[in-house]
Amino acid sequence: MAVTIKDVAKKAGVSISTVSKAIHDNPSIPAATKQRIFNAMKELNYYPNIIARSFAQQSSYHIGLIMSLNREDAFLNPYIYEILSGAEEIAKKNGYLITLINMSTVVNDCKELERLIMQKSVDGFLIHLAGFDPKLVKILKKHNFPLVYIGRPWFESSECWVDIDNARAGEIAAKHLIDSGCERIAFIGDGLNNYICKMRYEGYQKALLSSGLELKNEYAKDMSNTNIPALVDELAAMKEPPDGLVCSNNFIAFEVLKCLNKKKIRVPEDMALITFDNYPFAPYTEPKMSVVDIDVYELGIQSADILIKKLKTPALTMQCSLLSPTLVARESTRKTED
Amino acid sequence: MAVTIKDVAKKAGVSISTVSKAIHDNPSIPAATKQRIFNAMKELNYYPNIIARSFAQQSSYHIGLIMSLNREDAFLNPYIYEILSGAEEIAKKNGYLITLINMSTVVNDCKELERLIMQKSVDGFLIHLAGFDPKLVKILKKHNFPLVYIGRPWFESSECWVDIDNARAGEIAAKHLIDSGCERIAFIGDGLNNYICKMRYEGYQKALLSSGLELKNEYAKDMSNTNIPALVDELAAMKEPPDGLVCSNNFIAFEVLKCLNKKKIRVPEDMALITFDNYPFAPYTEPKMSVVDIDVYELGIQSADILIKKLKTPALTMQCSLLSPTLVARESTRKTED
DNA sequence: TCCCTTTAGGAAAACGCTTTCTTAACTCTA
DNA sequence: TAGAGTTAAGAAAGCGTTTTCCTAAAGGGA
Numbered sequence: 001m002a003v004t005i006k007d008v009a010k011k012a013g014v015s016i017s018t019v020s021k022a023i024h025d026n027p028s029i030p031a032a033t034k035q036r037i038f039n040a041m042k043e044l045n046y047y048p049n050i051i052a053r054s055f056a057q058q059s060s061y062h063i064g065l066i067m068s069l070n071r072e073d074a075f076l077n078p079y080i081y082e083i084l085s086g087a088e089e090i091a092k093k094n095g096y097l098i099t100l101i102n103m104s105t106v107v108n109d110c111k112e113l114e115r116l117i118m119q120k121s122v123d124g125f126l127i128h129l130a131g132f133d134p135k136l137v138k139i140l141k142k143h144n145f146p147l148v149y150i151g152r153p154w155f156e157s158s159e160c161w162v163d164i165d166n167a168r169a170g171e172i173a174a175k176h177l178i179d180s181g182c183e184r185i186a187f188i189g190d191g192l193n194n195y196i197c198k199m200r201y202e203g204y205q206k207a208l209l210s211s212g213l214e215l216k217n218e219y220a221k222d223m224s225n226t227n228i229p230a231l232v233d234e235l236a237a238m239k240e241p242p243d244g245l246v247c248s249n250n251f252i253a254f255e256v257l258k259c260l261n262k263k264k265i266r267v268p269e270d271m272a273l274i275t276f277d278n279y280p281f282a283p284y285t286e287p288k289m290s291v292v293d294i295d296v297y298e299l300g301i302q303s304a305d306i307l308i309k310k311l312k313t314p315a316l317t318m319q320c321s322l323l324s325p326t327l328v329a330r331e332s333t334r335k336t337e338d
Numbered sequence: 339m340a341v342t343i344k345d346v347a348k349k350a351g352v353s354i355s356t357v358s359k360a361i362h363d364n365p366s367i368p369a370a371t372k373q374r375i376f377n378a379m380k381e382l383n384y385y386p387n388i389i390a391r392s393f394a395q396q397s398s399y400h401i402g403l404i405m406s407l408n409r410e411d412a413f414l415n416p417y418i419y420e421i422l423s424g425a426e427e428i429a430k431k432n433g434y435l436i437t438l439i440n441m442s443t444v445v446n447d448c449k450e451l452e453r454l455i456m457q458k459s460v461d462g463f464l465i466h467l468a469g470f471d472p473k474l475v476k477i478l479k480k481h482n483f484p485l486v487y488i489g490r491p492w493f494e495s496s497e498c499w500v501d502i503d504n505a506r507a508g509e510i511a512a513k514h515l516i517d518s519g520c521e522r523i524a525f526i527g528d529g530l531n532n533y534i535c536k537m538r539y540e541g542y543q544k545a546l547l548s549s550g551l552e553l554k555n556e557y558a559k560d561m562s563n564t565n566i567p568a569l570v571d572e573l574a575a576m577k578e579p580p581d582g583l584v585c586s587n588n589f590i591a592f593e594v595l596k597c598l599n600k601k602k603i604r605v606p607e608d609m610a611l612i613t614f615d616n617y618p619f620a621p622y623t624e625p626k627m628s629v630v631d632i633d634v635y636e637l638g639i640q641s642a643d644i645l646i647k648k649l650k651t652p653a654l655t656m657q658c659s660l661l662s663p664t665l666v667a668r669e670s671t672r673k674t675e676d
Numbered sequence: 677t678c679c680c681t682t683t684a685g686g687a688a689a690a691c692g693c694t695t696t697c698t699t700a701a702c703t704c705t706a
Numbered sequence: 707t708a709g710a711g712t713t714a715a716g717a718a719a720g721c722g723t724t725t726t727c728c729t730a731a732a733g734g735g736a
Contacts, residue, residue, distance in 0.1 A: 002456075004692055015716045020694055028714060047456035052692035055393040055721055062400075062437070069426065074419035075618035081412035088407065088440045097459060099400070100436045102426045118340075118385035121435060254622050261624070280413035281619045284592050286599070342722060353686045358724060366684060390722035393691055 003044045012040040023048060063087070063096050063307060064122035067150075068103040068131035076251070077130065078280055079296045083150060086300020087126055094308045096123075103131040110139055117143045124307050126150060146314070148307045150299055152322075154195050160310065162302045162321040164294045166196050166276075169325040170203025173246045173274045173292045178211050180333050182244030182272050185213065186235055188256065189248040191224035197248040200276065204246050223252055232259040244272040244333075250279040250289075257285055257332070273332040276325075287331030294325045341382045349378035361386060401425070401434050401645060402460035405488075406441040406469035414589070415468065416618055417634045421488060424638020425464055432646050434461075441469040448477055455481045462645050464488060484652070486645045488637055490660075492533050498648065500640045500659040502632045504534050504614075507663040508541025511584045511612045511630045516549045518671050520582030520610050523551065524573055526594065527586040529562035535586040538614065542584050561590055570597040582610040582671075588617035588629075595623055595670070611670040614663075625669030632663045 009016045014037065022029050022037040029037075040046075054060050065087060067080065074080065088098050099122050106113040113136055116122060125140075129151035137156060140147060149161035177185050187204050189197040201220070208215055219242055221231045235242055247253035253275035260267055267273050267287055275282075278293040302321045310316045347354045352375065360367050360375040367375075378384075392398050403425060405418065412418065426436050437460050444451040451474055454460060463478075467489030475494060478485060487499035515523050525542050527535040539558070546553055557580055559569045573579055585591035591613035598605055605611050605625055613620075616631040640659045648654045 006692080016693080017695080017717075018715055021715085024694085030714070033714080045456075047453060049692055050457040050459050051389070051392045051396065051398055052721095053694075054389045055723090056692075056694040058389065058721065060389055062435075065438070069419050069423035071417075071420060071423075074423075075416060078413060078416035078618070079409075081407050082409060084438060085407035085409075085440060088438060088443070092440075092443060097400075098438045100403070100422060100426060100438045102423060102430075105426070105430060115385060118383075119388040121388050251622070254619070258622070258624055280416070281592070281622075284589070284596070284619075286596055344722080354723080355687075355725080356685055359685085362724085368684070371684080387722055390691095391724075393693090393721085394723040394725080396691065 002049070003046050004049065005046075007044055008037065008040050008046050011044060012037045058120065059123050059311075060120055061096050062099045062122045063091055063124055063126060063304065064099045064101050064116060065126045065128070066101045066103055066106060067128035069100075070102075070104060070131070073130045076249070077277075079277060079294075080128065080130075082297040083128065083300035083303070086297040086302075087304040088300075090301055090304035090308065096304075096308065103128070106136060107131065107133045110136065113139050114143075117145050123311050124148075126303050126307055129153065146307060146310045148303045148310070150303050152195070152320075158318060160306050160319045162299055162306065162323065164299065165322045165324055166199035167203040167206070169276055169292045169294065170200035170205075170246065171207045172203070172325060172327055173200070173276065174204040174207035175211070176290070176292075176327055176329065176333060177244035177246065177272050177274060178207065178213065180244070180268070180272055182242075183213065184216075184219065184240055184242040185244040185246065186219040186221065186242035187246045187248070188221045188223055188228075188231060188252050190252060191222060194224075194248075200246070200248050228252065228255040229259050232256055232263070236263060236265060242271065245274070247273065247275040250275050250277060250282065250291075253289060254281070254285065257289070261286075268331065268333050278328060283330065285332070290330045290333040291328050292325045293328045295323055298323055340387070341384050342387065343384075345382055346375065346378050346384050349382060350375045396458065397461050397649075398458055399434050400437045400460045401429055401462055401464060401642065402437045402439050402454060403464045403466070404439045404441055404444060405466035407438075408440075408442060408469070411468045414587070415615075417615060417632075418466070418468075420635040421466060421638035421641070424635040424640075425642040426638075428639055428642035428646065434642075434646065441466070444474060445469065445471045448474065451477050452481075455483050461649050462486075464641050464645055467491065484645060484648045486641045486648070488641050490533070490658075496656060498644050498657045500637055500644065500661070502637065503660045503662055504537035505541040505544070507614055507630045507632065508538035508543075508584065509545045510541070510663060510665050511538070511614065512542040512545035513549070514628070514630075514665055514667065514671060515582035515584065515610050515612060516545065516551065518582070518606070518610055520580075521551065522554075522557065522578055522580040523582040523584065524557040524559065524580035525584045525586070526559045526561055526566075526569060526590050528590060529560060532562075532586075538584070538586050566590065566593040567597050570594055570601070574601060574603060580609065583612070585611065585613040588613050588615060588620065588627075591627060592619070592623065595627070599624075606669070606671050616666060621668065623670070628668045628671040629666050630663045631666045633661055636661055 005016045005019050009019045019037055022034045091098050124146035127147055127149050129149060134155040149159060152161050152163040153159060174185055187201055189201055192198050205215055223231055247256055253273060257273060260271060265271050274290045276292050278291050282289040282291050306319050343354045343357050347357045357375055360372045429436050462484035465485055465487050467487060472493040487497060490499050490501040491497060512523055525539055527539055530536050543553055561569055585594055591611060595611060598609060603609050612628045614630050616629050620627040620629050644657050
């Protein structure tokens with residue numbers, strides 16, 4: 001049989017309550033007694049039974065991380081790992097473990113989410129918004145369950161969240177093109193109902209305006225209704241074709257680059273190219289892709305941090321956090337040698 | 339206060355033992371009584387407290403999935419998600435949850451692994467071998483903890499594992515080049531102490547031999563001591579340069595492709611190219627990369643399946659599973675129109 | 677009708693810890 | 707030196723299930 005708190009108590013010559021108090025560093029136990037207890041613990045190689053502790057405290061010490069694990073979302077966001085990594089790091093530090101929950105599990109069957117809550121399988125949720133369905137909000141609200149969104153919830157204004165400052169990212173991208181000497185800057189997005197794309201587009205507009213460049217409607221393209229080669233053709237065929245292009249995600253950028261190469265439009269000389277998120281393949285394109293990078297690891301850190309704070313002090317008021325992106329200039333935007 | 343088994347018992351007019359038995363479908367409870375109990379449960383919206391259950395059964399109903407979450411490993415294996423997805427699927431079906439544990443956490447501090455075991459935080463481990471350190475084996479053995487390796491453990495022969503048949507993958511890759519008309523086939527690997535690479539190389543050799551092709555030593559290259567452009571130069575400068583190339587991973591293949599493009603060596607006409615693992619970017623290269631794909635989702639399914647079987651019947655003998663890869667022929671190997 | 681077997685369901689212990697309440701012993705202060 | 711205050715530590719309840727053991731009632735055969 002495993003060694004329990006009783007064995008430690010016997011060995012140290014105290015009661016189990018005293019041992020428990022020593023473990024939790026209760027000030028009513030003097031240092032000498034604590035030491036005696038710790039020695040006994042070490043001698044017996046005692047580890048508190050975490051399940052019993054959970055039971056006594058009615059708290060699982062697990063954080064549910066709900067995120068999409070499906071192939072498409074994963075391939076689109078391979079850096080999502082780093083959220084896991086950051087969240088795990090903070091959880092560990094605070095004695096929590098991360099329970100992974102597939103977004104599609106809870107989206108396909110709302111009962112599943114309710115079950116997780118009612119059964120107290122986890123103490124709170126970290127919810128990455130890819131694939132999220134707002135119908136879940138009702139359930140979350142109903143149980144008033146502690147949670148932090150990763151990504152800014154567009155459907156909700158009273159919950160904690162952390163996000164990348166996508167507007168700022170768009171601004172940085174466009175600004176960088178302007179600084180590289182571009183004068184006619186286009187934007188290709190993947191749908192304006194895509195919140196991230198929308199924010200990046202707004203940032204792009206802001207940069208152009210504040211640099212005194214004209215906002216041309218025909219420079220703003222949406223690939224969600226057509227295909228990339230057609231869009232590139234369209235842009236190239238203009239009387240005043242753009243000389244810089246912001247792509248709202250990596251896959252658009254990679255496709256565009258392929259089209260430009262085929263049409264012998266030189267990058268960056270004829271057309272500079274920039275996109276977002278340091279996709280692992282970005283440094284492998286020809287020329288290497290410039291991006292506005294985001295610190296996803298930090299996203300994991302902060303979200304877990306906020307959630308754990310919330311678990312410890314339930315009265316905590318709403319907290320949000322908007323993270324700044326950083327420019328990673330590579331070859332696809334470098335017009336001048338410098 | 340939350341509704342407990344007591345409330346259900348009262349409502350249904352039975353004792354709590356009877357409710358518990360009904361929940362577990364104990365045959366000593368007749369259908370009519372069960373129905374009465376289920377009705378009461380539904381009326382009260384009762385969910386069993388999972389922590390209490392865990393406590394009573396001394397089993398956490400959590401499976402620890404140990405995998406590397408660091409940036410490099412994640413970028414190299416973005417499909418690793420699907421392991422998660424598969425494992426979560428099976429776990430859910432069996433009433434288990436997945437607890438994510440960063441490989442670096444347990445590698446940097448062995449006490450951490452011991453703690454997880456001693457505290458019974460999880461019932462068993464799924465261990466993905468990327469980043470694994472064999473020094474952990476001693477601890478795992480010592481506690482005789484249920485586990486399944488994802489990837490074949492080269493340091494150990496008595497544990498359960500699931501893996502891709504990498505030798506078969508290498509064979510399929512080389513065979514496909516031969517079938518496409520290649521006659522001089524080279525191999526670029528990333529180090530022969532890399533188990534995966536070694537197996538793929540063996541498969542490559544086997545395919546060549548069984549097709550009556552000569553195994554030339556100078557066709558087998560290792561990029562771990564040099565760089566890719568140098569290797570490509572070397573190969574191209576031979577009197578009899580290869581006309582087909584197996585690359586042991588995607589990043590090698592992408593680099594090689596870039597070099598070939600630069601040197602105006604046509605792919606696949608002058609040199610056919612194939613690699614492994616359907617990396618998300620593979621369909622975006624120019625020409626599109628042929629690969630031997632592996633079913634990582636199935637890897638997750640099978641590993642979780644074996645582990646859970648083991649948890650339910652501890653006497654279970656060792657079980658292994660080797661999964662067959664499949665060819666995804668794209669443009670980089672298609673010499674003839676067909 | 678009696679005894680044995682089967683069926684249905686209850687009582688209670690067990691799981692290992694936390695936490696509140698209580699008390700005994702000690703330390704001051706007037 | 708009595709009384710108040712403080713400190714150290716124990717007793718015991720409680721957390722919500724599961725599970726074993728037991729019993730009462732019902733069923734069945736002679």
